[in-house]
Structure formats: structure tokens, C-alpha cells
Amino acid sequence: MKAHELEVRLHTFSMFGMPRLPPEDRRHWEIGEASDSGEAIEKSWKELVPGHKDMSRELCHQQEALWELLTTELIYVRKLKIMTDLLASGLLNLQRVGLLTEVSVETLFGNVPSLIRAHRSFWEEVLGPSLEEMRASGQPLDPISLQNGFLMFSQRFQPYVLYCLRVKQTMAYAREQQDNNPLFHTFVQWCEKHKRSGRQMLGDLLIKPHQRITKYPLLLQAVLKRSPEARAREALNAMIAAVESFLRHINKQVRQGEEQESLVAAAERIGPYEVLEPSSEEVEKNLRPFSTLDLTSPVLGVAPEHTRQLLLEGPVRVKEGREGKLDVYLFLFSDVLLVTKRQRRADKAKVIRPPLMLEKLVCQPLRDPSSFLLIHLTEFQCVSSALTVHCPSPADRARWLEKTQQAQVTLQKLKAEEYIQQKRELLALYRDGDRESPGTRPSTPSPPSPPSPEGSQSSVEERIPEGSTAIPHLVVTEDTDEDAPSVPDDTSDSGYGTLVPGSPKASHSPLSRLRSRALRRDPRLTFSTLDLRDVPLRPQPPDPQAPQRRSAPELPGQVIQKGGSLPRRDPPSWSEEEDRTSAGGNVVVETLHRARLRGQLPHSPTHTDSAGESPWESSGDEEEEGSLFLGPSYNPSRHRLRAEDMLREIREELASQRIEGVPEPGDSRPRKLTRVQLQRMRGPHIIHLDTPLSTSEV
DSSP: OHHHHHHHHHHHHHHHOOOOOOHHHHHHHOOOSSTTGGGOOOSOGGGTOGGGGGSOHHHHHHHHHHHHHHHHHHHHHHHHHHIIIIIIHHHHHHHHTTSSTTSOHHHHHTTHHHHHHHHHHHIIIIIHHHHHHHHHHOOOOOGGGGHHHHHTHHHHTTHHHHHHHHHHHHHHHHHHHHHHOHHHHHHHHHHHHSTTTTTOOHHHHHHHHHHHHTTHHHHHHHHHHTOOOHHHHHHHHHHHHHHHHHHHHHHHHHHHHHHHHHHHHHHHHEEEEOOSOOSSHHHHHHHGGGOOOOTTSOOTTSOTTOOOOEEEEEEEEEEOTTSOOEEEEEEEESSEEEEEEEOSSSSSEEEOSOOEEGGGEEEEEOSSTTEEEEEEEOTTSOEEEEEEEEOSSHHHHHHHHHHHHHHHHHHHHHHHHHHHHHHHHHHHHHHHHHHSOTTTSOOOOOOOOOOOTTOOHHHHHHHSOTTOOOOOEEEEEOOOTTTOSSSOOOTTSOEEEEEOOOOTTGGGOHHHHHHHHHHHHOTTSOHHHHHHHTSOSSOOOOOTTSOOOTTSOOOOOOOOOOSSOOOOOOOOOOOHHHHHHHTTOOHHHHHHHHHHHTTSSOSOOSOOOTTSOOTTOOOHHHHHHHHHHHOTTOOHHHHOOOHHHHHHHHHHHHHTTOOTTOOOOSSSSOOOOOHHHHHHHOOOOOOOOOSOBOTTTO
16 A cells, blocks of 8 residues: 555656655755756856967866866756755655655765755855856966865865765665665655656765765866966965865774774673672672773773774683683783683673783793783783783784784874874963963962071062961061161071961051051061061050961060160070171171160161151151050150160160170270170060061051
């Protein structure tokens, strides 16, 4: 009944034409109704060039080759439309009435509409305009006018990659349907006899795209052979290179597809992975997730386009240790050797030994002409396992050794190429990053660096930006002459400076404002001396809401007296570094600085700015801010001394020390004290820092 119904439907199509497809199918399969009318062409190029009789023979041959390129393009597009307008449209109309529903139209012609659209665009944008210019001017066709279109060949004809990947499966599917489906065979015969088919067979139509895409270099080479001009030859060589590059890309994709198919077929022949015998069900349950071998996974260290291939397989006998010989079946892949055992009731082989990686495998022939030794090494180049392989014949042993050695060399070469390629890409990435402008380059946080042993506050400021939050930590610093070249510092006294991140509350404290203003007035001052000068003379009770310095040592809270003489104490330990730093200093300036550090003198240094004002004399609002921080009992006028009074007090103090063994100076210059003398003048007074300091506040 179906055969009779099919004949009736086909006769109707012959009498009244092919019905149009529904809108949902029409958008994909129909590519313009009057497409052929706009693609008409003359029989010969001589009809468009009136002066062809005066042209040279070489130029005429060039025009013949170009004309063949144009005419074969139109003929090929018309053959593609046979598959869509006749075969695909006929199948879809028959399937609408319940006939040939088992045949997949997508499998047979699914990608053909994309090819037609690509060639129509190529004609309308490249070949057609050149032909129209030839018609309008009457001049020969210039091959340079086709250069831009052929240079974009890979972008224009990208659908060919998918078609060439499927062409073998498509042709196999068509042969299978014709051999096993009588109704489909009847339909194909009717199409081949149709007047629109031009007696084209279905197999010939399916292979046409593959033949056409490989014919473009031949057509262009024919034009190049007949083009004596240098500019035309250069353009044609570039066009041929672009087309051949795309063809190599297609061949590469096809090869990878075939290798992937063969790998899948080989992986299906390998069954369970049972290299261990579990001692209990619990152990077997824990081993189960790790007892699978995926051969379709990428090869490690190799570019993704290189697929694992099955190189050799065959039965051998192996012997491990003192055990007897075992009949096994070996699979040699591109990067691994599998030792399996065939199962009687199943077609799949069971893996009975861990995979032997070729890069860790050593093959040594034995005295027996049919045997060789397989040694598998660990990462430490030590033996992990060894198998004695007995082949059926000496020729088989030679084949196994040769294939294994070739696979190892190829694998090593591929890994080296991938390593070099990754290095080149990384180098190019760094070069591109260097070319970027600093304004457009995205800011990346730099890794934290450990504090320098001579860590100055400026380096800390660079690591902690203003207004940011950092982790509190204790930093032991020493003031050197590099930090404060204008103010001699007592480097023999080591102090603890605690860097605490600033908070919104602490950033507006009176001490912060006093410190920043003083630093702006005299930039020669160091951060450490400036912090100690801002500390009150008497230790204040700690603020319970302030951040606690966990790593700060416990310091005795002593009351530091103002004025008076420097007390005599036992000389503290003296380091060589302190000796180098303090030797040769000015005794007046050093004593004045020590007095400030130990809280025995108020903040009245002798330095003045260009205006004649001391940088430590604050204004009225600064005094109010200082009183708010130092407490209500603090009176600035009571602590303020003039520079002359301070120097006079220091001279009196030095005179009262009665230093033995030092002659009195004959002039009014300040005396230079030795290290022992300075040790006697020292006192153990230590100032307890109660106010945390943030680098973002300074």
C-alpha cells in the first residue's frame, strides 16, 4: 500500500511540481525563489571584451582560466540546489503524509543550505562585482580584483569543515538506506530521472562539495601560470596560500575526527580495570571509584589536537618475577602500554596490570630472540615493575620494539613542541602587557614583601596605602643618619615602634593632626623621632577602646622627671653598630636629642624655618588639640622653654658631671665625648608608648 501511495505522490510531483514547504522548514531549506535569474552568465568572455582580437595569447589564456573559475562556480551552486530543492524538499513533503519518516533529512542534507548561502555570498561580494565591471568597461578581468575575497576564504567557507567531517557518515547512511529501504530506493531513482537533476546520482551529489573546495587551488594556479605581471602573480600567490591554508585546516580536522573514532572503537574493546584483588567488600567499595580507565582523555603534556592512537596490538606471554608465564593481550597506544587478558564470555579485554607510561618505559632485548624485558620506572628513575615478554616469533619481537621506540620518540617530540609553544605564548603575553599604557593597564596588587631590617617608615608607607586597613604587627626600628641627616639621632637606644592600622576614629585624632603639621613644617625629621616627641611626659592610662599591641613587650611605667641632671647608672650593653653611629657626634645636639627622647626636656628644638619660626612652636588651635590629647592638667606655657634656656641648662649639666680624664676645652666649641663618657651619661628611663600610630595618618 505504501509503495503504491509513494508512486502516486511522485507522479503528482512530476505533473504539478514540488509543493512549497511549510514556513518552519522553508526558512532553512529554501534559499531564494529567483536565485538562478541573477546568476546568468555569457557563454564566453569574448562577448564582453570587444578588443579580444588584439590581446596577446598569454592574456587570452589568462582570461580563459578566470572564466572557468566563474562558470564552474555557478554550475556548482546549481548542483547544490538540486539536493535542497529536489531531494530534501521531496522527502519533507512525503514525510508530511506519513511516507519515508524513518529517513533523516538532516543526516543526508543538513549542512547543504549553509554551503549554498556561503557560495551565494561569495558570488555577490567577490565574483559578481568583477563580472559586472568587466561587462561595463569591456576590459579583461583583472585577477587582483579577486584578492580580497580569496584572502577571507577560511571565514567565508567555514561550513565546509563540518560537511567534510560528516561526508563519510553521510554517504554510508545513504548507501545503507538505498540497500535496505525499498521506498527510499524508489524515491532516489525518481529524483535521478527528474529533469532538474541533470542525471546526477545521489552519491555524486554528496561528494561534490568535497571536490569543489579542493579544486580552488588548481583553478588559481592555472590563472597564475598564465599571468606574467608581477603584481598579479603576487596577488595570486597570496590567494593560493590562503586557500591551501584552509584546506590544511580541514584535513587536520578530518584526521582528528578519524583518530577519535578509531580511539573510541579501541576503548570499547577494553573492559574492566582490575589490577588489584581487594581483600574485602569494604576495600572493593573504596577502590571502585578509582578503577576506571578513560582512554579518550587528552594526552598529558601534548597539544589538544593530538589524539591518542592505537599503534599495535597482539597476543604475547609475560612472566613477572618467579611466577609462571601468563597469556595476555597487549595494546600499544601513543603514550601508554596496556597489559590485558581476554575474557571468554565477553568481547572486551580486562586490564590486569597498571598502565605502563611510555615515557617511563625501558625495553631491553634478551638473549632469547623472541623475548624482551619491559622495565617501568618511577619518578625517581627507580624500577617499579618488570615484565619478561615472550613473543610468538622473532619478527613479532622486532615489531614490538620498533613500534615502542617510535612511539617514545614521537611522544617526546610532541611534548617538547608543546612546551616551546607554551613558552612562546607566555612571552607574547608578557610583551603585550608591557606595551599597554600605565593608564589603561589594570592595577594588580603586588605581593607583600618582608620588612627590611633597616625598615624606614617610608617603605612602610609604600606598602600600606593611605586610608587602607593593614594587619597590626610589631616592627623594631632603628633611626640612622640616612633617615635624619639634619638631626643627629641616638642609634644606640633601640626602641619599639608599633604600627597599628588607622581607623576612621583614630585618623582624626589631635595627635595625628599635630604630627602631620609638624612633619610638613620640617621634612628633615624622621618618623621615629617625631613619634617620640609627641608622646606626653607622663605615661597616660591606656585607652580600653584602642587596638592592643599584643606583641609589644611589657615596659616599666616610670615617672620621668623634668629638668635636673642626667642620673648616673651602670653602663648598658654597647653594640658595634651603635659605636659607629654615635662616635664623632656633637655633644650638645646629642644630649638635647636624648633629653627629648627620654622626656626630660620639652619640645623646643633649635631648628627654625625660613620665616624664623621654630617648627615645634604650635599655634593656638594646635595647642588646644594638644591639650585635648595630653589631658586637662597639661599647661603648654609651663612646659615651654626657650632655646637659650635649654642650651644654658645643658652646659650647666655638662659642667656638673665632673668627667675625669678629659681636659677642659680652650674655646667655646662644644666638646666631643667618647663612648665611655656617653655611657656614663645615659639613663635607663624608658617611655611607654600608649598611643597607637598608623602610617596612613602621617
